[in-house]
Amino acid sequence: MKNRLRKFLVRMLPKGDTLEQTVKSGAWMGAMNVLSRGLQILLVIILANLLDPADFGLMGIALLVLSGLRKFSKLGLNAAVIQNKEKNVDEYMNTMWVLQLVRGAVIAVVLLAVAPLIGSVFSEPRATDVVRVVAITPLFSALRNPAIVYFKKNLNFHKEFAYRMSGSVSRFVVSLGWALVSPTVWALIAGLVASRFAKFVFSYYAHDYRPWPSFELDRAKELIDYGKWITSNTILYFLYTEGDDVVVGWLLTSTALGFYQTAYRMSNAPATEISQVISSVTFPAFSTLQDDIAAMREAYYRTLQMTAFLTFPAAFGIAAIAPTFVETFMGEQWLPMVTAMQILTAYGLMRAVGKTMGPVWKAVGRPDYLTKLALLRVGLIALLIIPVTNRFGIEGTGLLITGIYIFPILPIDTYIIVKTIQGSYKRFVKQLFYPLVCSGGMFVAVVWLDQQLPLEAGVLEFATLVTTGAIVYMALVALFATRFEWAIEENLRSMFSSLS
Template sequence: MDSVRTPDSDPSETSDSPAPPAPASLAGKVRSAARWSLINTVVMRLGNFATGILLARFALGPAQWGVYGIAQTVLLVLLSANELGVGLAIVRWDGDPRRFAPTVLTLGTVSSGLLYAAIFVSAPTVAGLLDSPGASGVLRVMCLCLVIDGVAQVPAGFLTREFAQGKRMVVDALNFVLSTSVTLVLAFAGWGAMSFACGAVAGNIAALIGCALAAPGTLRFGWDPQQARALLKFGLPLAGASLLALAVVNVDTMVVGSSLGQAALGFYVLAFNMSGWPVRIISEAARRVSFAGFSRLAGSPQALAQGFGRALGVLVTGTVPLCVLLGGLATPVVHLVYGSTWLPAAAALPWLMALGLVRIGCELAYDCLVAAGQRRSLVLVQGLWVVALIPVLVVGARLGGIVGVSQGHVLVAVGLVVPAFLYALGRAGISLGHIARACAWPFFGGTVMTLVVLAAKRLLGDGTVALFVIGTAALACYAVCVLPSRRYLLGSRTPAPEAA
């Protein structure tokens, strides 16, 4: 497959395109970036986890969580399209990105500003349609993050391109400290869901400043019509696919909010956030590295297939035990962490954990297909997912409440979306054999873990002590089951015997 060129490059000009990095050099960069990214994500998510416990137990109720869920959903959907997908060109294209970065910055800033103006005017209508009129003011404040993100995506893209995850960790730490401090102070002062909005804006401002300092000289506005046309041609399909991907994981919030009310939405948002712990801790760390890594391997189908298989194996191996434990021990975990007030959320959690595992694989496949240039296949798969999901979730909400919505998610994902992604990956040269090899041992270990958890719960019950005993025993069984896959995951090879 031909490499993607910058809009101002010429096929005859090769001086701007650096030589492909040696495999060992690239592997070293990816490993180092992955370590920093994982440390960063774990630390930040543990901090967010502790903050969520404080807020849920002592400051906010289910209805306020519901308002926050509505505002967060709208923001995430808009963020997927606010820079028209052109920011990925900083990471993906060959050549010196500083030549076209000013045009990327201008496009991103203008588009995000227009989106914010639209949501500011339509906020009361959007909140009313979602049966959350109190979310209007929260929407207007929280969506200021659109404009900040439109400016920050260029320096952040440079950090991703260079695998500079150590610097990114410092930036994220600034974001976390400021956003958490503002949120906690305002929440305990009685600001309700607005505390999340103000905290998000404060944290994003800190992140923008941090990215600008970590990647100096990248915040320069400029305009080149030829570059702009090429950037939009590259970015708009990706923005559409990203918008569809965000719709997949956020349309349920809109369905629950409009059908079941703010209290039910609060319970669902809490359960969905819990199901996202493995996704955010493991998958988010990997995705900060995977797209840049897959982009370097896109010219070799064999290398891309091997890289995807190993990345998927690592992700699934790390995610399966978390999903099994949170799903199988949902009631005692929710009670222990958040208190009895939030126990209705536990009923939906096992199904959402299954969805979380599917999401991790689909998100990695998403990055691989983008890097491989399979944008049309990606848009078709995401579009199919959304079209099938909406009616199923509506029916699920009416028949089974938040549990029915969770079951509908899993039904569509497993029955329709996974086969569609497998087909798209096959077209990119990644066979079912690569995927089966990556998933076989973790799935076997997960099955054993599930049987252990179910049997132990019948013997020991759902108490706090039983929770830790069951979890420890299940994890030990899983570790034994996946031990044979360690050579594949580490990429180690048995050395050839030396000649006598």
């Protein structure tokens, strides 16, 4: 058994040509995200039955502040190194380490300084001490080994898997253990701190490079010059992905924030996590193809096809089973978030499509596209979010960010990506049409069955609906793949061939 496992792991090491490396890296990232997100969702389900929704909102406030500071200070160093055509970038490591040390120290100091203000702004005095404890986490992130960037640059995603899972497992174990002894918000905080510490320790175990505090100004300028667009986009990304959380927490209550953030996390998890796997792998892969537009175009369409094939049924499925899932696994006290959760599944679906585009733009040296599009998006959301949230609550907030993505963001995204790869709109739409039809058919079947089943919400009903959805979707996929010119079977065969 051990020999078979060893042989399997050796066979799965990302090596060979670019396609084989990309597919195997995707398999590692997929396994990592399934396990990591699975642990996270399981933890949320368990803690939802032990803690109050307000505790999740309190944790959400602390994470909002931390995330805001991290994104406003992100330098885009990793992206700059990954995009660099040179395979060995050791000469940048020490400068990167010094920059991230300074950044981590600044974030920690600012968190300590603004903690009392945060408690006042959100009318939640308990948030002050929570933010102060969270201030230790950016120090652990700053001290980690900068050479972990090689995991992505060289498509060594088996190492990235181990690195990320060290944090996920630590967070699960510590949060759960603490909650069983003392079911308070501190269980969530303790898990966060444990996760950051575990990843800091593992970063030195996983790579033998040892950074030293030396700084080269020319290297720093080179990294920051590329990274400035990544920085700008990251700031705007925070504003349009977490600015809604800030408004909900400020205008409404910490309980409403707990509902909204949990609904967002649950609704977007499968679709965005799948697309995140794909985008993480395709950025370094596309970077190797940046001088061959024809090869990049074919690679992009295959990426888009696989993204839609996997994420569309996930999004439609969540929308269909949301009421049953929430009542069964989280309890009736969480039912107020169901409508927002269903609305946000549409947002997650479109985010999944959008995430296929960023790696292309970064690979061809146009990360400014991301920033300019994000600026438009933030401006539109800023105009409407306060009155909409005041009037319609968290459901209105979800509708607003979803509606703005539908128009005008997604049409503009599509125009730019087709122009970038010198492709066609017909082929772009075709990659989305078949998964959309199959997922829509699955959605109708599951909702109809849910109305017909003489069962109360429970594990049996949930399992029945999920199984039915999977069967219907795969049956429709088989039908369309054999009757129409949908090359999904060819794409899947290519992937499995690379894995074997």
